[in-house]
Amino acid sequence: MPYSFPWTGLVTLAAVIIYGWTGIRVAQARARYDVKAPATTGNPDFERTFRVQANTGEQIIQFLPCLWLFAASFGDLWAAAIGVIWPVGRIIYILSYSKAAEKRGPGFGLTMLPTLILAIGALVGIAQRLI
């Protein structure tokens, strides 16, 4: 929480704002490519924009719990220093996947990496506590 974890809170907000942005892009793509709700298919450009949002949702669900469990063991600054890679990687992912599906790899890797490090760290932190 802000008082003890301001930087982790800031990374959390950055991730949430980026996820919200992927939703705004879907709304814009609905208008631009004339894909009316509730449809989510019919135009490949829309579908990529739609999958960007879905994938960002899948990733943020994994990222935030790992970020905060890591912060609880290793403190605010370390969690935020590793966690900040996520928003950066996601912005790269969003912009490159929107252009072509084949280009989504590097940005995807850059958002998996911090989640993986934070998950392993959180596990280590808990193990140190229990053993």
Place this chain on the structure above:
Amino acid sequence: MPYSFPWTGLVTLAAVIIYGWTGIRVAQARARYDVKAPATTGNPDFERTFRVQANTGEQIIQFLPCLWLFAASFGDLWAAAIGVIWPVGRIIYILSYSKAAEKRGPGFGLTMLPTLILAIGALVGIAQRLI
């Protein structure tokens, strides 16, 4: 957590229960419109019910982190007072989108509004702490 944040916890549970309800509605719609898993398309009434659940998931992912980061800065009652708009707006959204896709606007706005206020507030709270 309940001891320090009972009302924020209550709003959180209300949001989760509403989200669970959208999932129950999808299961019912599968039976009613004969859309067998794993399909998620084929009947427009089913598709609207399905999108209601998906959109509620997208929104709750953004709402809960903002709600709790705001609560950490401004306390339980303020967070809950703003946050309670979310369950209300979502119920309106669920009932109106289920009738027709064009009617989903007002309920959607009423769930975006508290998330936006809480996000901005959380940012201000963290900034006050760091600066």
Place this chain on the structure above:
Amino acid sequence: MPYSFPWTGLVTLAAVIIYGWTGIRVAQARARYDVKAPATTGNPDFERTFRVQANTGEQIIQFLPCLWLFAASFGDLWAAAIGVIWPVGRIIYILSYSKAAEKRGPGFGLTMLPTLILAIGALVGIAQRLI
């Protein structure tokens, strides 16, 4: 957090890792059944794998807030003892739904059960505090 809630943290990590695994399975199924992104339909085996991930996401969003709100009222060990049913049920769900859509019931029930118990318990815990 690990210091006060190590077992609840461990259950959280188990749930997140299982959810991540459903995502890896989707990536593998894309290659195996030749369903290229951004498509999510076209092959029933892929679609089941895809729905397993989507449903696990829907369930983890409901599970984690209930788990932690319950832990705040009833402590780390009780939360983890009930919560550990979720990862077990989900593994059964993932393996059985991947085989056939009709087999997804028992595993689904085993992940709904702990979420329900934790939600009711969290509600009771908050009510005891407020009344």
